[in-house]
Amino acid sequence: MKAILCRSFGLPDTLTLEDIPSLVPGPGEVLTQVKACSLNFPDTLTIRNMYQFKPPLPFSPGSESSGIVKAVGEGVTHVKPGDHVFTFGSHGGLAEERISDARATLPLPEGMDFITGASTMYAYGTSYHALKDRGQLQPGETLLVLGAAGGVGLAAVELGKLMGATVIAAASTDEKLAVCREKGATHLINYTTEDVRERIKEMTQGKGVDVVYDPVGDKWAEPAIRSMAWKGRYLVVGFAGGEIPRIPLNLALLKGCSLVGVFWGMFVQKEAALSMKNMQEIATWAMQGKIAPHISKTYPLSEASQALTDMMERRVIGKAVVEIS
Ligand SMILES: NC(=O)c1ccc[n+]([C@@H]2O[C@H](COP(=O)([O-])OP(=O)(O)OC[C@H]3O[C@@H](n4cnc5c(N)ncnc54)[C@H](OP(=O)(O)O)[C@@H]3O)[C@@H](O)[C@H]2O)c1
Numbered sequence: 001m002k003a004i005l006c007r008s009f010g011l012p013d014t015l016t017l018e019d020i021p022s023l024v025p026g027p028g029e030v031l032t033q034v035k036a037c038s039l040n041f042p043d044t045l046t047i048r049n050m051y052q053f054k055p056p057l058p059f060s061p062g063s064e065s066s067g068i069v070k071a072v073g074e075g076v077t078h079v080k081p082g083d084h085v086f087t088f089g090s091h092g093g094l095a096e097e098r099i100s101d102a103r104a105t106l107p108l109p110e111g112m113d114f115i116t117g118a119s120t121m122y123a124y125g126t127s128y129h130a131l132k133d134r135g136q137l138q139p140g141e142t143l144l145v146l147g148a149a150g151g152v153g154l155a156a157v158e159l160g161k162l163m164g165a166t167v168i169a170a171a172s173t174d175e176k177l178a179v180c181r182e183k184g185a186t187h188l189i190n191y192t193t194e195d196v197r198e199r200i201k202e203m204t205q206g207k208g209v210d211v212v213y214d215p216v217g218d219k220w221a222e223p224a225i226r227s228m229a230w231k232g233r234y235l236v237v238g239f240a241g242g243e244i245p246r247i248p249l250n251l252a253l254l255k256g257c258s259l260v261g262v263f264w265g266m267f268v269q270k271e272a273a274l275s276m277k278n279m280q281e282i283a284t285w286a287m288q289g290k291i292a293p294h295i296s297k298t299y300p301l302s303e304a305s306q307a308l309t310d311m312m313e314r315r316v317i318g319k320a321v322v323e324i325s
Helices: 041-046 114-119 121-134 151-162 174-182 196-203 218-226 250-255 264-270 272-287 301-312
Strands: 002-005 016-019 029-038 064-072 084-088 097-101 105-107 142-146 166-171 187-190 209-214 228-236 258-261 295-300 319-323
Touching (some): 002 301, 016 301, 029 084, 029 114, 041 301, 064 097, 064 114, 084 097, 084 114, 084 121, 114 319, 121 209, 121 264, 121 272, 142 218, 151 166, 151 174, 151 209, 166 174, 174 187, 196 218, 209 218, 218 228, 218 250, 264 272, 295 301, 301 319
Parallel strands (some): 142 166, 142 209, 166 187
Antiparallel strands (some): 002 016, 029 064, 029 319, 064 084, 084 105
16 A cells, blocks of 8 residues: 655655555554545644654654545444544554544544545544633634634634634735635734734724634734733644744733633543534534535645645645545
8 A cells, every 4th residue: 555654754855655565453443545634733743753742653644534444453343344434643644544543533424525524523623622612712702813724723713603703813814814704704814914913902992802712822822812801711722833932921910811721632532522522513513514624725645745845834724635546
């Protein structure tokens, strides 16, 4: 079978496409014929040895995929060969076959295609957990989403709107912001050309935003916290911008606000029942057409490195997906 391999840590152009032996599932594992693998920012970190999960070399990157079950290991009963499934884990998706933990391998909702199946759970799972469980977002509140046209950001825009909030989307280009508008954002901020604090003051009549969803960090975090309403919740989701910001703690005091961490992968493990309920709600909304991932581009397996480069260079809007025949 063909697989993208990371043999030594580095940039996407160091990855190789190789023929390797077929895989065999062990106890509690599932072997899938991969049909689609969507990229998530952590994939760009894992290949550079910069992520908290560190697979042993060599490995195939790719955290989220969909496909058809080929075989199951001992003790696996909830899926069987022929079933359409989605899977997630730290790596393995950029290959024709993937071994996954059975607990992270779930049936695709009836009728959901492979590209949607590979692009839904990670982004919406993260953002729903963030907004609902960690942010306690309420109807009528104002939500600011930074990096709003990225994978998790655009999911937060859609979910925020669905949950009854007024969504302010902030991103780096007008092209990205136009997609945020289509997905339900009421207000738009181009943070390359506009002053975030001034724009939020205007949009909220000086009150500030109730919830900030921040997957970017870096220089964008502090102005967002300074733009919060009394008793706001600032969601620490990620640091795609590069630097992990150091925030003056007096801001939390002055705003009476909460700085709240979000770690979806750990939530899935530690609170499996609640996570499953969230995933069922997401699947229902997806099948009802209330949410739908925006796919900016699909790539063949041979161009997976280019897809990862596009993500690192901020060219992806929503999701980039590698299709595998
Ligand atoms: N906490 C959790 O459980 C969890 C779960 C999933 C993902 N995450 C984190 O969330 C973040 C976003 O993940 P994602 O998969 O949505 O990534 P993504 O699709 O690449 O989106 C990231 C966004 O960040 C912005 N950005 C600003 N500076 C950037 C830079 N130097 N390089 C790349 N992007 C930059 C880009 O928007 P603009 O060009 O508009 O600025 C981009 O759209 C990552 O840090 C990831 O690790 C956390």
